[in-house]
Each structure stands twice: as structure tokens, then as C-alpha cells.
Amino acid sequence: MVKVRLHEITIDCADVLRVATFWAGLLGGEPYEPMPGWLRLGSPSGGGPMLNFQPVPEPKQGKARVHLDLLTDDLHATVSRVVALGGRTTGERHDYGEGAVVVLADPEGTEFCMVAYRS
DSSP states (O other), rough: OOOOOOEEEEEEEESSSHHHHHHHHHHHHOBBBTTOOOOEETTSSSSSSSEEEEEOSSOOSSSSSSSSEEEEEEEEHHHHHHTTTTTTEEEEEEEETTTTEEEOOTTTEEEEEEEEEEO
């Protein structure tokens, strides 16, 4: 059987540096340029998927069909950090028996979810 694994996630952005700097501030790491105009977080030999930031001329329109879910142990502090880094809250929150999910957006409006499980 052929092996397939998640390797990279690419985020389209008009201001690559601004968006990559936001994600680096949230997730850690230093963005680097793998090819002209692009930035990347993570390394090919690292343990998780890399994030690519691809320059595109058009602004984001509509809701993305795929989004990232990130796990945190302190939802309130993480939401405050996202806002301090230039992201924003969408006002959408879902509470479940197992925990809570808050929908956030990066500086260009790309949505992602912050998940916190109850202990």
C-alpha cells in the first residue's frame, strides 16, 4: 500500500510577511523563504505539517471550506494572544460536553478554530 501523510498546509495571503509573522507569533518558530515571495514555518524534517504562506493578488472572499483546529489549554489567554498578534474573534463559540471551540481569524480573515477540552 502506498503511504500518504499530511506534509504541508498552504494559506493564501496578500501580505505574506504579515500573515506569516502572525502565525509564527501564535505557534512559534521563524518564517523562512523556501522560494521567492513565499514564507514557511516548520522544517521538512520536523514532526508536524509545515505551514506555507503563498502570495496571491486577490483578497479572501467567503468562508473557507477547510480550516485549522488548534488545541490550547487556556482558551481565554489564547484568544487574547490572537487579538494581540493582529487576529480577531468572529464572535462564534460552541460549547460541548467535552469542551469549547472559538472561531478566530488571522489578520487577513482566514478562519481557524481554537479548541479547549475540559479536564
